[in-house]
Amino acid sequence: MTVALFTLGGTIAMAGHSAGAGGGPVVTRLTGAELTAAVPGLADLGVALDVRDAHAVPSADLSFRHLLDLVDAASRAVADGARGVVVTQGSDTLEETAFLVDLVWPHPEPFVLTGAMRNPTLAGPDGPANLLAAARVAASPAARELGALVVLNDEIHSARWVRKTHSTSTATFASPNLGPLGQVIEGRVRILARPERREPPLARPAAARLDAIRVALHTVTLDDDGADLGRLADTHHGLVVAGFGVGHVPSALAPVLGALAERIPVVLTSRSGSGSVLRHTYGAIGSETDLQRRGLLNGGLLDPYKARVLLRLLLAAGADREAVTAAFARHA
Structure with missing residues (x-):
């Protein structure tokens, strides 16, 4: 059994600097293999990661078509035996992309989206911890039948309710109307609420x-x-x-x-x-x-x-x- 990991760029992967005074602003440089190599504990997950680099772009450049193509690829991974799916992307549009995925995701396997607020060049980057927590959720039987989930800061949020509430805080993602569905505590996935999913999923348009x-x-x-x-x-x-x-x-x-x-x-x-x-x-x-x-x-x-x-x-x-x-x- 595997967890399929798709990388879409964003802050979590911005490790290099462009040319310019002081090194310039950060730009996307890390591949999926490089991302996972920087995460302690992934080897102890008990499930292998099938790492696939997708669109290495800022989340502001993602489109509906990008996300629907990603859902198709993730569906194929599930059909091939993946236990769940993790997607890393920029945080700017994460609440929208997660909801789009949730509307069309037809499988009981969890589709987990994550990212980071602090890039790897800063002290205390949150990307490795978020990626590890997301992988744990994707591999957990407790997360089945919950559709698309957003996992950051060791909190598990429903795509239906989650919002980005702060421009820089690592605790930016919250679900004001509901609260998180659960947490990752000492490596254990704890689902505390199971809201009803709205079925059936919407059809993918041409x-x-x-x-x-x-x-x-x-x-x-x-x-x-x-x-x-x-x-x-x-x-x-x-x-x-x-x-x-x-x-x-x-x-x-x-x-x-x-x-x-x-x-x-x-x-x-x-x-x-x-x-x-x-x-x-x-x-x-x-x-x-x-x-x-x-x-x-x-x-x-x-x-x-x-x-x-x-x-x-x-x-x-x-x-x-x-x-x-x-x-x-x-x-x-």
Whole structure:
């Protein structure tokens, strides 16, 4: 039995310096073999690592297609007997890539994503510990049936709930609405909560269709009149709105969003970082009740970034408005 390890670059692999004064900024240099060689304890895992270098790019350069291709490769590894999958990548988009994987991952074997906040040239790099913890989770029978997981700082988070909450802290990944599912304690994987998975997984859309689908994200701000949104339905197939608090927007913006919702799916989320969009508490123009009456879909507990991932996948797979509405009712 093996654990398949796919490396995608990011801070965890940035060991070299570019040319320049003082050595310049760090750049990606480490291969998967070099990464694993720097991790004490991997040899005692009890399961061999099948190391595969994939896209050595910053996570900001990853695309939906990259991640779906990776899911295909990971599925083949599982079919060949892998007990689980580990992916190392940059932390910047980790919450989005993990959710994308979770939406389409069809296997009981765990798909574990990890990274680092301190690169290997710094004192106290966290990459080796995170990689070891992720491998332990991927190899653990306790992590089966949990879908995609994010493991950093010895905490195990569900892809559905995890968020990056700080730009530099090694404790940046948290799940504000739920908390971690478990921890790695003295090398032992402890799963403390098992949330229900939303089945079945979404179908992978055709690559050409995926590339053609554009979904915008608009964060509502003070005195926002939506003047830049008027023609958005001519260029995009969907829109996610990150509203104030429980799902509110300025009254001047409400008719603009309502007109868009007549043409494309518009999903209402909260920009707050945790908590849910409400459904029927407030009734003023621009409130959640008013916006739903105008045709906006309630994003519930989904944050804006994950809502955009879900909406783009659905539209790329050919989902009509009824199917999109049903999917958000399940996932929100």
